[in-house]
Amino acid sequence: MAQESLYNHNSRNASGNNADTENGENHPPLRRSAFRALVQDFGPLWFTWCMNSGVLGLLTHQCPYQFPGLRIISNIFYVFDLVLFVVFSIIFLLRFAMFRFDAYHEVVSSQSDLPLCGCWPIAFLTLTSLTPLICSNAYWGRHAFTILGYVMWWISAAWSLIVLLWVFITYIRRHEARDVRLPTMVIIPAVSVSTVAVTGAVVVSLSYDVSPRLAVPVIIVSFMMVGLGILLGLMLSTYLFHQLLSQGWPPAAQSASVFIFVGPMGQSAAALQQLGSAARTYGKFGGYNKGTFLTAEAAAPLDVACTLIALMLTGLGIIWTLLSVWVMVERAFKKELSWNPGWNAIIFPTATLVTNFSFLAIAMDSPAFRVITAAMIVILVTVFLVNLAFTLTWVAQGKLLVVREDPRVKKMLEEQQKER
Structure with a gap:
């Protein structure tokens, strides 16, 4: 229906000439300009590149084993993330400006693209x-960028909540999951709110000179967010795990999507640990010192409890990681595994668990967790480079990002051919 309305709405091609005619029916041309192809097909999946480069920038910056040049690599990932986010946001907004x-x-009618909209705020x-x-x-930089990050966090917290509500309300109104397999990407909005929590903890703990007065509201809201992320992630994971038990692994092309199960567990565990550290180690509760909860005395057991719950979530995250690796290896042995853009799903969810490992290494002074991290x-940087090489190759071959042949028109012509 989305494609048909597009054809009826736009009966002329980009140059202003009449559209092609076949059997007396008007339709846009099968071949499009490169710019139109780029904008019309641009989906929220592309924001996973920003997510992956951003989380790798964070991991390399906080890696327990530093060497000369690693911080430069972290800065490169940061700049790459920033440039891609600006460019991709402009293209994504242009899509709605041009095709309204x-x-x-098209986005809300797709059970895959709809939850992937959560990748934008992430x-x-x-x-x-x-x-x-x-x-x-x-x-x-100093304090000016601390305030900038603080303001960005409040914006992103509101943005993530709005997207979460919009995605699930739209799912309830438009989609019925009784007769179809719900995509694993439906977990992404839960990951986004957990990401809000861990980001808030990073902002108030690792930024330059954040006062307790500024930090405590962020910590409180972040605890609410991580609770939402854990509970919603567990509920959705239960439903999706039931699908795996009743229907088996997802199709071969979607094998990498199983890694998404790791996201809510890894991100929530990392958020809890860093929030506990923000309250105790970085002295935010002690500096605020109000009531019975926002005190240095309450921060100590809170930090311990956060680490304990994080360990429990870590165990589940490790199991999901092993299952994800298993399905990839199994498909590889059956020669059913081939690269596709969905492989971007490997990096960010796994990186959330690695972030958690890095925090556990600090909390326990553990050489094992430092080595694993x-x-x-x-490994994740290697996967990122492999994905980048395949992506650039596909783009150069015209199979990705700029696909001149309009799949909407092609589908319509195939349907017309069947009706003859």
């Missing part, structure tokens, strides 16, 4: 973490 209701209808959250972490601690960072 048809673009909106991408912004990676910048919200890295901007104060890198810029406020530089000699030229460093090894996983190397």
Whole structure:
């Protein structure tokens, strides 16, 4: 229906000439300009590149084993994230400006694209973490970038909640999951609110000179967010796990999507640990010192409780990671595994668990967790580079990002052919 309305709405091609005619019916041309193809097909999946580069920038910046040049690599990931976010946001907004209701209808009618809209605020959250972490601690940044990161966090918190509500309300109104397999991407909005929590903890803990007066409201709201992320993530994971038990692994092309199960567990565990540290280690509750909860005395057991719950979530996150690796290896042995853009789903969810490992290494002074963290960072950077190489190759071949042949027109012509 989205495609048909688009054709009826736009009966002329980009140059202003009459559209092609076949059997007396008007339709747009099968071949499009490169710009039109880029904008018309641009989906929220592309924001996973911002998410992946942003989280790798954070991991390399906080890696337990530092060497000369690693901070430069972190800065490169940050700049890459920033540039991609600006460019992709402009293209995504252009899609709705140019195609309006048809673009909106295509997104909300897709059970995959709809939850992937949560990737947009998550991408912004990676910048919200890295901007104060890198810029406020530089000699030229300081408090101005701390305030910038603080404001960005409140914007991203509201944005993530709005997207979460919109996605699930739209799902309830438009989609019925009784007879179809619900995509694993439906977990992403839960990951987004957990990402709000861990980002808030990073902003108030690792930014330059954040006062307890500014920090405590962020910590309180972040605890609410991580609770929402844990509970919603567990509920959705239960439903999706039932699908795996009753219907088996997802199709071969969607094998990497199983890694998304890791996201709510890893991100929530990391958020809890960093929030506990913000309250106790960084002295935000002690500096605020009001009531019975916002005190230094309450911060100590709170920090311990956060670490304990984080360990429980870590165990579940590790199981999901092992299951995800298993399905990839199984498909590889059956020669059913081939690269596709969905492989971007590997990096960010796994990186949330690695972030949690890095916090556990600090909390326990654990050499084992430090080694695991460093090894996983190397693996994730390797996967990122592999994805980048395949993506650039596909773009150069015209199979991705700029696909001149309009799939909407192609589908319509195929349907017309069947009706003859």
